[in-house]
Amino acid sequence: MENQQLTPHILLVEDSTMIRKYLRKVLSPLGMKITEASDGLMALKQIEENNFDLVVTDIDMPNMDGIELCQQLKKNPDTRSIPIIMVSSLDSDDDIDRGFQAGASVYISKTDVQNRLCTAVEDVLSKTSIRNRQVILVVDDSHIIRSIVEEGLCQAGFQVVTACNGREAMLVISIKKPDLILCDIAMPVMDGFEFCRMIKSDDSLKTAPFVVMSTNSERGQMKRMLEIGASAYIVKPFNIDQLVFLVEKILSDHFLLLLKEKERLDIERTSMLASITSLISALEARDTYTRGHSEAVSNIITGMVKMTGASNQEVEKANIGGQLHDIGKIGIRDSVLLKPGKLSIEEYDQIKEHPVIGRNILKSIPSLKESITIVYHHHERFDGNGYPQQLKGERIPLWARITAVADTFHALTSDRPYRKGLDHDKAFEIIKDVKGTQLCPDCVELFYKWKKV
Structure with a gap:
């Protein structure tokens, strides 16, 4: 019988009024709806009239005991999927075997109710919920x-x-x-x-x-x-x-197995994020412009990627890629990276190595595979004259094309040692002028939509 209610509904079957009250009290912290029955026959009637997610039943009862109740429920196609927890003072091996053979999911001795019942109820309902999906x-x-x-x-x-x-x-x-x-x-x-x-x-x-x-x-x-x-x-x-x-x-x-793998990945992710934080901190300690730039670019990327209909997981990976897009600059000498004036050709060639350095720093982390596309390709140009691979058009990964727009906008509007940042209208004009040459036209339009939102 299917139950569409959000709050789980438990049928509590026990002939002793005092024990029913005790069991209800034990279960009360779970905040679930509880209906009572004093024997198996009354329980069957309740089940005919209501939808239940779980039956918690005693065994030794008048009219119809818990074993027969369990057998009746498991014979009926409409009730067979309802899980059953048996709670009984009959706790010999034979009694427990009879309970499981009748179809119980869990068998608890009444002396163990305080310690085990709530956990058992949560476990059974969790497994049932998973099974139904x-x-x-x-x-x-x-x-x-x-x-x-x-x-x-x-x-x-x-x-x-x-x-x-x-x-x-x-x-x-x-x-x-x-x-x-x-x-x-x-x-x-x-x-x-x-x-x-x-x-x-x-x-x-x-x-x-x-x-x-x-x-x-x-x-x-x-x-x-x-x-x-x-x-x-x-x-x-x-x-x-x-x-x-x-x-x-x-x-x-x-x-x-999947749960253990998820736990392993969660640990790996926590460790990875700690490593990323350390890398970003190391770069920001050298270059104060990078501090605000990486965060701002990452925020723009996140907003734009969300507008593509990407999943939350994809958005998070794009966000990480944005935070790390300039991480390769950690391998560039201070005399070049922090130079206030115009760079020589040789110095500019060194700066152009930072996407390759960034990729090499991060490539050993499997979970950063998608984020690395931003790090490695955000300086490619739509016309194919960028670096490091001179990719052209849609051969450039989408996230990298989005990052190029975000990177350009923030660079234009930020104060630098050698100039003041431009106002937004002037930056928009420049971005419009390089649409289709430096920047992807679709990503520029996506950026405009994001700014309006």
Whole structure:
């Protein structure tokens, strides 16, 4: 049963009024809606009339105990996906086994309620929320098998899409990317071997677990599929509950791996940002103009990139690129970098090395790959007469073309040791004059739109 409410709704099933009050008090910090029932029969009636996200139930109750309640809910396609936490004073191994066999997600002894119940509720609801968003792709040429597997997975709370062969599956994937793929081997048009190879060769899909369903139980074929990249192999005919359990286990393990990878990337990002801050501080300590310039250019870039419809992650990378666009100047001698007068040809050639120096400083940091395009190419000209690679037109990365406009505007309007900054109208005239030669026309127009906003 689907629940569209924002606040989770819990059904609390317990025959003791005193214990129900106690459990409600324990759960109160979670701020969830709680409905009570005194036995299994009353609970079933409540479930018929309301949508619940979770059932917390005792076992030993009159009329209908918690085990039978759990079994009834798991038999019904409309209620099978509702998770159940059993809370009981019956805590022998046999009692716990009975609870899990009936379909409970968690089993808690009443002596452990204070320590475990709130955490268990949050964990179960979190996993259920994730599961409801997870998409399983079922690929099998048998309509009967597709239907049985789809029904079982839908009842378990997953979203399911289907295809009758590998080629059709690729079309489905182009519309809805799956979190896990269940696939037969022997299929017309494109079989499971070829389909698995295609999935594992695609960077955007290769991390999705690939589970094989086949009537062929030969060890050689199993080994071959696992070598290609399959995560697991299940032999037909199988019990749908076993398949659901396997899918849940694989996705749970996969989620933990992704979580660990996210934690690793967060640590890397924190370390990277600390390093960037140190680099910027070192440059600003030498050149006071760079301090305000890098920040101002970065702000303009951020605003312009947002207007292209870029994601928040892309905007952040562009922002970092803007902060670092002149970082290569840290490798330029003070006598050249800080010279107040006109530079000689040789000195200007040294200044022109700063994009290359900047790229070399940052290239060992994988997460800065997109930001480096700004650092390396922001002095390219639209007519191809820029540096360091003399790229022309749209061969220059978009973010670098945007940065060139932002860099030019701020340079024109800033005070320098040898001149006062221009007013905005005069700077606009100069930018208009170099549109199509030095600067990208589309990016100049984007800049004007950003300034108006």
